[in-house]
Amino acid sequence: MHEQNVAIIKGLIAVAWADGVFADEEKQALDGLLAAFGATDAEADELRSYAATPRKMEDIPLPELSADDRRMLLSHAVLLTYVDGEQAEKEKAFLGALSKHLRIPDDEAKGIEDASEARAKKYLKLLD
Numbered sequence: 001m002h003e004q005n006v007a008i009i010k011g012l013i014a015v016a017w018a019d020g021v022f023a024d025e026e027k028q029a030l031d032g033l034l035a036a037f038g039a040t041d042a043e044a045d046e047l048r049s050y051a052a053t054p055r056k057m058e059d060i061p062l063p064e065l066s067a068d069d070r071r072m073l074l075s076h077a078v079l080l081t082y083v084d085g086e087q088a089e090k091e092k093a094f095l096g097a098l099s100k101h102l103r104i105p106d107d108e109a110k111g112i113e114d115a116s117e118a119r120a121k122k123y124l125k126l127l128d
Helices: 003-016 026-038 041-051 067-081 089-101 106-128
Strands: none
Touching: 003 026, 003 041, 003 067, 003 089, 026 041, 026 067, 041 106, 067 089, 089 106
8 A cells, every 4th residue: 555545544543533532433434445545454454553542633644645645635534524424523623723734725625625525415415
């Protein structure tokens, strides 16, 4: 698996822990991403072990993320905050801080967040 994808997944693990709980739905999303990114069994096990410990924004390996990777991380992060059916206030606040941490300009971050939120809500309606 490419190191950029590992860095994105590590960032998403920090997002999953933003509300203090790494929920089962978030674990399932992690497994889906590991499959989508083509993780080997060893890589998947290593990242699941990494995810077992609460992670913070400071754990995101920024130097391994290009500008495009950072935007992809933010977009995936928004989707992840809805995976359990609702976006917690702590998660919403985390996203605001995340966009600054990723050095994405405010207006661009808002556009990414709005589009990703609309997509997440659309998919949630399909599950009803």
